[in-house]
Amino acid sequence: MGLECKHVWKHISGYLDGTLDAEVLAQVQNHLEHCEICSATLDSTRNILILIADDRVYELPLGFSERLHARLDEELSGLMRTVQPST
Amino acid sequence: MPEATELRDEPQMITSILAGESHLFHELIRPYERSVYVMALSFLKNEADAEDAAQEAFLKAYRNLSSFRGESKFGTWLISIALNEARSRLRRAKTVTMESLDDPPDGYGQVSHALLRDWREIPSEALERQEIRHLLQRAVGELPQIYREIFLLRDVEELSVVEAAKVLQITAGSVKVRLHRARTMLQHSLAPKLKLMNPKGNARRRWFPWA
Numbered sequence: 001m002g003l004e005c006k007h008v009w010k011h012i013s014g015y016l017d018g019t020l021d022a023e024v025l026a027q028v029q030n031h032l033e034h035c036e037i038c039s040a041t042l043d044s045t046r047n048i049l050i051l052i053a054d055d056r057v058y059e060l061p062l063g064f065s066e067r068l069h070a071r072l073d074e075e076l077s078g079l080m081r082t083v084q085p086s087t
Numbered sequence: 088m089p090e091a092t093e094l095r096d097e098p099q100m101i102t103s104i105l106a107g108e109s110h111l112f113h114e115l116i117r118p119y120e121r122s123v124y125v126m127a128l129s130f131l132k133n134e135a136d137a138e139d140a141a142q143e144a145f146l147k148a149y150r151n152l153s154s155f156r157g158e159s160k161f162g163t164w165l166i167s168i169a170l171n172e173a174r175s176r177l178r179r180a181k182t183v184t185m186e187s188l189d190d191p192p193d194g195y196g197q198v199s200h201a202l203l204r205d206w207r208e209i210p211s212e213a214l215e216r217q218e219i220r221h222l223l224q225r226a227v228g229e230l231p232q233i234y235r236e237i238f239l240l241r242d243v244e245e246l247s248v249v250e251a252a253k254v255l256q257i258t259a260g261s262v263k264v265r266l267h268r269a270r271t272m273l274q275h276s277l278a279p280k281l282k283l284m285n286p287k288g289n290a291r292r293r294w295f296p297w298a
Contacts, residue, residue: 013267045274
C-alpha cells in the first residue's frame with residue numbers, strides 16, 4: 001500500500017508548502033491517515049516552523065528603532081547638503 | 088515581511104528620496120527593521136553585534152539606493168543587503184569554526200520520530216518563556232550556514248521560492264532541497280528538546296492535551 005514512512009519524510013516540506021504533485025499528494029495523504037508516526041512527525045515539524053516564525057522569538061532590543069533612526073539622521077543630514085540644492 | 092508594505096507605493100517613495108526628500112527613508116525602512124535585525128542576529132548571535140550590522144545594512148541601503156532597479160521588491164533587496172553584511176562580518180570575526188558547506192553526516196537530517204508519539208504540539212503561549220525563545224533561536228543559529236540562510240529567507244522573512252533563489256543566487260530546485268533539509272534538521276534538533284521543556288506535574292495536561 002502506497003509509500004513507506006521514509007519516502008513520506010522526503011515530502012514533508014513540499015507537503016507543508018502545498019507544492020506536491022496531485023499523485024504524490026494523494027499517496028502522502030493516504031499514508032498519513034494510516035500512520036500515526038508520520039502524522040505526528042508532520043505535526044511537530046509544522047508546529048516548530050510556526051513557533052520559530054512567531055514574532056516573539058526574535059524581539060528587537062529595547063531602543064533599537066530609536067538608535068537606528070538617530071544614526072540614519074546623522075547620515076541623511078550629512079548627505080542632504082550635497083544632494084539637495086538650497087532653495 | 089509585513090503585509091502592510093503592499094499598500095505602500097515604495098517605488099514612488101524611492102524616487103522621492105533620490106530626488107532629495109531623504110527624510111522619507113525613515114518611513115521606507117520602518118516595516119523592515121525586524122527582518123533586517125533577525126538576519127543579522129541569526130548570523131552574529133549577539134545582540135550588540137547584530138544591531139550594529141543591522142544599522143550598517145540600512146546605511147548601505149541608503150547610500151546605494153540609486154542602484155536599486157526595482158527588479159525585486161525593496162524589502163527583498165534590503166534583506167539581501169542585510170544577508171551580505173552579516174555574512175561578511177561573520178567571515179571577518181571568524182566567531183564560528185569552519186562550517187561545512189556539504190551535507191551533514193547521514194542521519195543528522197533525519198526526522199526525529201521516536202519521541203513523537205506523545206508530542207505533537209507546543210502551544211504558542213510557550214513563547215512567553217524566554218528559555219523557549221532562546222532554544223528556538225539557538226537551533227536556527229546552529230544550522231549549517233546554507234540551510235540557515237534558506238530557512239530564514241523562506242520561513243521567517245517569508246520570501247517566495249523565486250525571491251529566495253534570487254537572493255542566494257541558486258536555483259529554485261536548490262531552494263526546495265535546502266529548505267527541506269533545514270526544516271528536517273530543525274525538527275530533529277528541536278523535537279526532543281522541546282519535549283524535555285515540558286514542565287512537570289499539572290502543566291502536563293496543558294502541554295499534552297490528549298495525554
